[in-house]
Amino acid sequence: MLLYFESAVDAAQAALAIHAALDRERCEAGCGGGPGAPVRMSLTLGEVAVGAVGPRAYPALALVGPSVNLGARLLRVVPPGGIAASAEVVAALESEAPALAGRFRLLDPAFEVPGADGVTLAVYALEEPARILP
Secondary structure, three states, rough: HHHHOHHHOOOOOOHHHHHHHHHHHHOOOOOOOOOOOOOOOEEEOOOEEEEEEOOOOEEEEEEEEHHHHHHHHHHOOOOOOOOOOEEEHHHHHHHHEEEEEEEEEEEEEEEEOOEEEOOOEEEEOOOOHHHHHO
16 A cells, blocks of 8 residues: 655654554454564655556556555565655654654665665664554
8 A cells, every 4th residue: 555645754653543443443353473564665755757557447556656655665674564755754754753763763774775776775773663643
């Protein structure tokens, strides 16, 4: 699932709410295997292009751009149940929601983005996402 938000704070709060809801749903169904939703999430910042794709009879909405691509690739570095964020997201959170930004820890200072010709960036992960509700 791909979601678009106007701010890093809105995106981070939504990720936490989704994670908590999935965790509750899973445990209400008799999850057994401990806490944590078995999904990965990533948060990135950047411009996206939005438009219709597909045949006229059945068009679909698509969001494309470098930040969408990066978000998909960040999912490779976070374990199931985790939330990864680019350094840009954490920097935006530091100015808008310092307490939330403080929950992120550096996961990989030089993550080499697959398929990006040697591009590296710092990747952060949210610690214990299910316990941090806005």
